[in-house]
Amino acid sequence: MAPVAPAVAGVPPARNTVALAVTDGVRHFELGAPCEVFGVDWSEIADPWYELTVCGPVGARVGGRFRLEPDHGLDRLPDARTVIVPAYATIDEEPPGDLIDAVRAAHQAGARVVSLCTGAFVLAAAGLLDGRRATTHWAHAKALATRYPAVRVDPDVLYVDDGDVLTSAGKAAAMDLCLHLVRLDHGSAIANAVARNLVVPPHRPGGQAQFVTTPLPDPRPHPLAALFPWVMARLDQPLTVQDLARQANMSPRNLARHFHAVTGTTPLRWLHTQRIHRAQELLESTDDSIDTIATVTGMGTAASLRRHFNRTLGVPPDTYRRTFRRRPDPPEYVNRGTSSQAPLRD
CATH class of the missing domain: 1.10.10.60 (Homeodomain-like)
Incomplete structure (x- = not known):
């Protein structure tokens, strides 16, 4: 990953600089999605591509399994044009104060701030979502709305683009929003080319409602049980x-x-x-x-x-x-590796 050059007073950061704001307990997928989109060299598709840096405490745990060696501390977030806050392990506690302060400072410095899944709780704690429409994973939408009533939480969409602040739902929606950022910066053709190489749809129809399971009624005895x-x-x-x-x-x-x-x-x-x-x-x-x-x-x-x-x-x-649609397993003789998509990059 290319390091992000420190910002010079009065000079805005380059448009292609992206910083990941990590903390202890950050989730695998929501960290990996932006790394695949912004941290891989796609310069044969669009040049210059993004310069990605990881900012956070040394030794931060990823998914409880791996230790992270970030490029810089959180104080370097304001040096990036785009700051992405991935999901973190728990929403039961207030996000770390240094992370909240750094994200707020980056926004005040003019950065485009993006949250993936429960990263929205960090943006809300920093006050960046007050009065704005935002989303998060549908399972946590009620908690976000309850804890931060000034936020207009929309639990039905895959992501929300509110200009300088963008939020996504969980897991695969993180990839949806990352590709949306590419589409904003480089156009649909480039975003489609990246999506094709990642073997993911460049844009998915619908919202979170199609993935929400229908809650069952309370199993305890009640007047409507029969x-x-x-x-x-x-x-x-x-x-x-x-x-x-x-x-x-x-x-x-x-x-x-x-x-x-x-x-x-x-x-x-x-x-x-x-x-x-x-x-x-x-x-x-x-x-x-x-x-x-x-x-x-x-x-x-x-x-x-x-x-x-x-x-x-x-x-x-x-x-x-x-x-x-639930389909039966393919016969053993079917070549599962074939695809009608464009050849993948190594």
């Missing part, structure tokens, strides 16, 4: 709140109160979620047509299913099926 399986066995029918209340032997108002206590939502929203979830299962595991799936999930028509599916998950059913 109602849930009754509903799940009748998703193909045009159920109403009155139907559910009648089956639960309670008034619609009392039903709504119990539903909110158990599921955190309304009866109709819960029912809609179950229909979408059933559609996901059928798209993943069967060859049923969209019309058939629409019928058995109570969506009525293929057009209705497509509209609700796209609105809820951010992708149409056909795209979801291509992405998540």
